[in-house]
Amino acid sequence: MTDAAPELQIAEEDALRADLYDFLSALLSGPPDKSMLSRAAGLSGDDSALGQAVATMARIARATNEKAVEREFNALFIGLSRGELMPYASYYLTGFLNEKPLAALRGDMAALRITRAPNVYEPEDNIASLLEMMAGMIRGRFGDPVPVARQKDFFFKHIAPWAEHFFSDLEVAQNSVLYAPVGTVGKAFLDIETQAFRMGAE
Template identity: 30%
Template sequence: MSELEKDQKIAEVGDVGLPEDLARADLYGLIARFFLLPPDQELLDQIAASIPEGQGSADEAPLARLWDNLVELAKNNPAQAWRDEFDANFISVGKPNVVLNASFYLAGHLNEKPLVEIRRSLDTFGLEAAENITETEDHIAALCEVMRYLIAGDDVEISNLTNQRIFFNAHIRPWYDELCDAIEIIPDMRLYHSVAALTREFMAIEAQGFDMI
């Protein structure tokens, strides 16, 4: 994972492939990783090492402060603690404490019209879910991975700012706040509160940037 540039707005981005694009793609990838699986110790160590011991970020932007908080949690909580919190809240044979799928927030149930619409969008990009992925395409991790591809992919006919804006506004923007709310209202989700806060702030920056296009 490359060093994250904390508060970069899309309006400052030109062609795909600039450092700002790669920073955005990295953060989408990191958010996807946290919501698909609990972080392992290697990932936590990488996050912890992004800020040298005893130093905080000099950047006072909200996203930078939230990153600092995540770094501290990565330093001070082992992978097992993150796994326990993930399993207790995102995994269930019935309805989990927090559902991570767009259909639930936009239609009230899983596997509803929003999932169909996302699959149509993916078809236009020539994308499909990998065979080893069990989550449906409206899972927040899957949507963040699509955004990462639309930012950092090699095919500029697909990976471009226009497609990023359309996909984000249609499939992420309408519900990410509700997802973050659902996480933050559970007191015991101490670790994932930081992930939700980082996600909310980053998505808000993305939305603001797309509105400026």
């Protein structure tokens, strides 16, 4: 996605949310480089479900390397004809790519002034792009920070109906090693977001 405006100062809690959306998006948009692996390896977690998943991911990140993770990413998401998983809303919701969920997303992206970067060729309903969009709405990358009620609408329309299923598949995918706890982190974070939106964004 392209940034349409500089980021603005936001509440610390929202900055942490945006950081995790951005972090997951980066891990799912391409194989992590040495810097990204080091960042993952340096994380620590608490006793919560999310914290335990983060700690597991960090432990595996410390024990792996760029080449191994690149092979893992390619097996999961690229493959010779296709990867083990298809990380697209349209595919999870309809069984096919480029279907109605993508068209609906493009309409909402236009309303939010979100545009696809010129060097990005993946359909916009890729999980990495959707997570990046959430971070951008929180941080005000597309104008003013998007109100929580509108974040909630976007989340429940474009992410909640399928992303937990995707992250569950990622946890148990045959080729998942580092990405197994990434799936757990994603599931735990989505659960937190779902509960927070339901409680506070009526």
